[in-house]
Amino acid sequence: MLKYRINKLNELFSSIAENRLLYIPSDGTDGRAHYTRWQDGIVLSDKLNTVRSAKDFFFPQSENLIEFERNGKEIKVNDIRKEPEDFVIFGVRACDAASFDILDRVFLSEPVDSYYASRREHGIVMTLACDRPAETCFCTTFGIDPACPGGDISCWQSGDWIYIEANTEKGKVFLNGLDLAMEQCDENEIAEDKKVICERIGKLPINNLPMDCFGAGKTETYFNDPAWAKLSESCLGCGTCTFVCPTCQCYDIKDFDTGSSIRRFRCWDSCMYSDFTMMSAGQPRPTQLERFRQRFMHKLVYFPENNDGIFGCVGCGRCLSRCPISMNIVKVIKNLGGNSNV
Amino acid sequence: MYDRREPLIPTIGTVTDIRIDTPDVKTFRVVTLDGKKAFEHIPGQCAMLSIPGVGEAMFSITSSPTNEEFMEFSIKKCGCLTDWLHAMDVKQQLTIRGPYGNGFPVDTEFVGKDLLFIAGGIGLAPLRSVINYVRHYRGRYGKVDIVYGSRSMQDLVDYNEIIDEWAKDAGISVHLTIDREQPEWDGHVGFVPNYVKELGFAPNRVAVLCGPPIMIKFTLSGLFELGFDKTQVYTTMELRMKCGIGKCGRCNIGSKYVCKDGPVFRFDQLDELPSEY
Numbered sequence: 001m002l003k004y005r006i007n008k009l010n011e012l013f014s015s016i017a018e019n020r021l022l023y024i025p026s027d028g029t030d031g032r033a034h035y036t037r038w039q040d041g042i043v044l045s046d047k048l049n050t051v052r053s054a055k056d057f058f059f060p061q062s063e064n065l066i067e068f069e070r071n072g073k074e075i076k077v078n079d080i081r082k083e084p085e086d087f088v089i090f091g092v093r094a095c096d097a098a099s100f101d102i103l104d105r106v107f108l109s110e111p112v113d114s115y116y117a118s119r120r121e122h123g124i125v126m127t128l129a130c131d132r133p134a135e136t137c138f139c140t141t142f143g144i145d146p147a148c149p150g151g152d153i154s155c156w157q158s159g160d161w162i163y164i165e166a167n168t169e170k171g172k173v174f175l176n177g178l179d180l181a182m183e184q185c186d187e188n189e190i191a192e193d194k195k196v197i198c199e200r201i202g203k204l205p206i207n208n209l210p211m212d213c214f215g216a217g218k219t220e221t222y223f224n225d226p227a228w229a230k231l232s233e234s235c236l237g238c239g240t241c242t243f244v245c246p247t248c249q250c251y252d253i254k255d256f257d258t259g260s261s262i263r264r265f266r267c268w269d270s271c272m273y274s275d276f277t278m279m280s281a282g283q284p285r286p287t288q289l290e291r292f293r294q295r296f297m298h299k300l301v302y303f304p305e306n307n308d309g310i311f312g313c314v315g316c317g318r319c320l321s322r323c324p325i326s327m328n329i330v331k332v333i334k335n336l337g338g339n340s341n342v
Numbered sequence: 343m344y345d346r347r348e349p350l351i352p353t354i355g356t357v358t359d360i361r362i363d364t365p366d367v368k369t370f371r372v373v374t375l376d377g378k379k380a381f382e383h384i385p386g387q388c389a390m391l392s393i394p395g396v397g398e399a400m401f402s403i404t405s406s407p408t409n410e411e412f413m414e415f416s417i418k419k420c421g422c423l424t425d426w427l428h429a430m431d432v433k434q435q436l437t438i439r440g441p442y443g444n445g446f447p448v449d450t451e452f453v454g455k456d457l458l459f460i461a462g463g464i465g466l467a468p469l470r471s472v473i474n475y476v477r478h479y480r481g482r483y484g485k486v487d488i489v490y491g492s493r494s495m496q497d498l499v500d501y502n503e504i505i506d507e508w509a510k511d512a513g514i515s516v517h518l519t520i521d522r523e524q525p526e527w528d529g530h531v532g533f534v535p536n537y538v539k540e541l542g543f544a545p546n547r548v549a550v551l552c553g554p555p556i557m558i559k560f561t562l563s564g565l566f567e568l569g570f571d572k573t574q575v576y577t578t579m580e581l582r583m584k585c586g587i588g589k590c591g592r593c594n595i596g597s598k599y600v601c602k603d604g605p606v607f608r609f610d611q612l613d614e615l616p617s618e619y
Contacts, residue, residue: 065350065351066350066351066352068394068395068437070394070395073430073431073433073434073435074435075354075393075394075435075436075437076354077351077352077353077354077437079348079351081346081348106589107589111347111349111587112347113348113349113350113589114346114347114348115348117346118346219596219597219615219616220616223596223616224616249589249591250590250591250592251584251585251589251590251591252584252590253350253398253584253585253590255394255395255396255397255398257395262394262395264394266350269584269590269591269592271591271592276582276592277581277582277592277593278582279580279581279582280420280421280424281420281580282555284581284595284618284619285618290618294594294618297596298591298594301597302594302596302597305597306597
C-alpha cells in the first residue's frame with residue numbers, strides 16, 4: 001500500500017492528467033457533485049456521490065455508432081469508430097465500481113460490444129472508500145463493501161493522507177508509471193478507518209435487505225404478485241430511475257439525418273416507456289404496471305437467473321433520492337411476497 | 343482503421359427482385375454487393391434489415407439455407423420501414439446484419455418425424471424457410487402436412503410456390519383455407535383452428551405453428567384435443583428488437599431474450615415463461 005499527503009492531492013491529479021484525461025467528482029453551480037474533467041482549480045467534491053452514475057464513461061447517454069451515405073439507391077457504410085483516449089475516473093464509489101461488473105456481463109459477453117469494450121480497456125477506475133455513507137445506501141445488501149471499494153485502484157482518505165492500493169495489474173502498472181514520491185505504508189494504518197465505515201453503514205436503516213427470497217427461479221413467485229398494482233399505481237413513467245441507475249443499460253438505436261449523411265446513434269432507453277416494446281403488431285406491456293414490473297423483475301430475478309445469481313442492483317440509492325413519487329427498489333423488495341406495506 | 347469486430351455494424355445488400363405476393367405482402371430477394379448470400383443461416387433465424395434514415399427492424403429469413411444464391415424476406419406492409427420497403431424498386435441497396443436467434447431444430451428434433459406446419463397470413467414467412475429445407479432433405483423426414491389459411495385467396499402468401507411446387511411433392515399434403523367464401527375459390531372455407539381439427543391429424547408428429555395470436559391460441563387447444571403434447575408443438579415469436587444480440591433489453595419474456603434464446607420456442611418452454619407476449 002502507498003500513501004500520499006492529502007494536501008498535495010492537486011499534485012496527484014496533475015500527475016495523472018499529464019498523460020490521460022482525468023475526471024473527478026466536483027461540485028457544480030447547482031451545489032451537487034458531477035464528474036468533471038480535471039484541470040487546475042477543479043476541486044474534489046466532499047459529497048457522497050455524483051448525481052449521475054459513472055456508467056456514462058463506458059456507456060454514454062448517447063454515442064454515434066456508424067455513419068451512412070445514401071446516394072440514390074446506393075448506400076455506403078462508414079465505420080466512424082476511433083480508439084478512445086486513455087482516461088482515469090477518480091473518486092468512484094464502491095457501488096458504481098460494482099456496477100461495472102454488471103455492465104461487463106452485458107456488453108462484454110459474446111458478441112462483444114466494441115464501443116463499450118474499447119472504453120473499458122482505455123479507462124482506469126480509481127475508487128474512493130465511503131467514509132460517510134448515507135441513509136439511502138444499501139450496497140452491503142448486495143455484498144459490496146464500501147470500505148474496500150474495488151476498481152483498478154482503491155483509495156482511502158484518512159487524516160493527512162490519501163491511501164492508495166492497486167487491485168489489478170492495469171492499476172499497478174499505472175501507479176508505477178506516475179512520477180510521484182509516494183510513501184510505502186502498511187495497510188494496518190487504515191484498518192481502523194475501514195472498521196468505522198463498516199460500523200456506520202451497519203447502523204443505516206436499509207443496509208441489510210432480505211434478498212434470499214429473490215434471484216433465479218423466482219419468476220413464478222413474483223410475476224403475478226398483487227403488490228405490483230399498488231407499487232406501480234403512481235409511477236409517472238418518467239424513466240428517471242433508469243437514467244440515474246448505474247446498472248440500467250437498455251438502449252435504443254436511432255438514425256439522424258445530418259443533411260450530408262445518416263448518423264446511426266445509440267442512446268439510453270427506458271423499460272418504463274410505453275414505446276420501448278411497442279410494435280405494429282401490438283404491445284406486450286400495455287400499462288405502466290407491466291413496465292414497472294419489468295424493471296424490477298429484471299434486476300431481482302431475470303438478471304440473476306442469467307448471471308450466476310448476481311442481482312442487477314448495487315444499492316447506490318440514487319433512485320431513492322430522485323424518484324418524483326418516492327417509489328424505489330427498496331420498497332419493491334420490502335413489499336413483494338406479501339410483506340409489509342408501502 | 344479500427345479493426346475490432348462489431349455486431350451492430352451491418353453490411354450492404356442489394357435488392358435484386360421484388361415479388362408481389364398479396365395486397366400487403368412483398369417478397370424481397372437480397373444479395374451482397376458482390377452478388378452472394380450475406381451469411382449462412384438455420385431455418386427460423388432472422389436478420390436485421392435497414393434503410394438508413396428510415397429504420398432498422400428484424401425480419402425472418404424466408405428462403406431456405408439450401409438456397410445458395412440469395413436470401414428472401416416476405417414482408418408485410420405495416421409500419422414506417424416496411425412502407426418504405428414496399429415503395430422501393432429493385433437495385434435499391436439496404437443494410438443487413440445477422441443471423442439472429444436459434445432457429446428450428448431441423449437437424450435434431452425434427453429428423454425422422456412426420457411434420458405438420460400450420461400457418462396463418464404472413465405467419466407462413468418463417469415457415470417457408472423450414473418447409474423448403476425439409477423438401478430439400480426430403481429423406482430425413484416423414485410425412486409432411488401443411489395447413490395454411492388467410493383472409494382471402496388474394497392474401498395467401500407464396501400461392502404459386504405452394505400450388506406449383508409444394509403440393510406436387512411426394513409425401514407432402516397441402517391444405518389451404520380462406521376465411522370467407524369467394525366465387526373463384528373452390529377450396530376449403532373456414533378458420534385455420536377449425537380446419538386443423540376437421541383434418542384430425544394423428545398426434546404422433548411434430549407441429550410448427552405461426553400466425554396471429556388468436557389463431558395460435560385456438561389452434562393450440564385444437565391440437566391438444568387431438569392428443570398433441572406441448573413438447574411436440576413449436577412456434578416462433580416476434581417482439582420489438584433493436585440490437586438482435588440480447589443487450590438492448592426490450593425483447594425479453596421473463597429471463598429469455600427472443601432475439602437470442604428464441605425466436606423459436608416449444609410450447610412447454612413457453613409455459614415456463616411469464617405470459618407477457
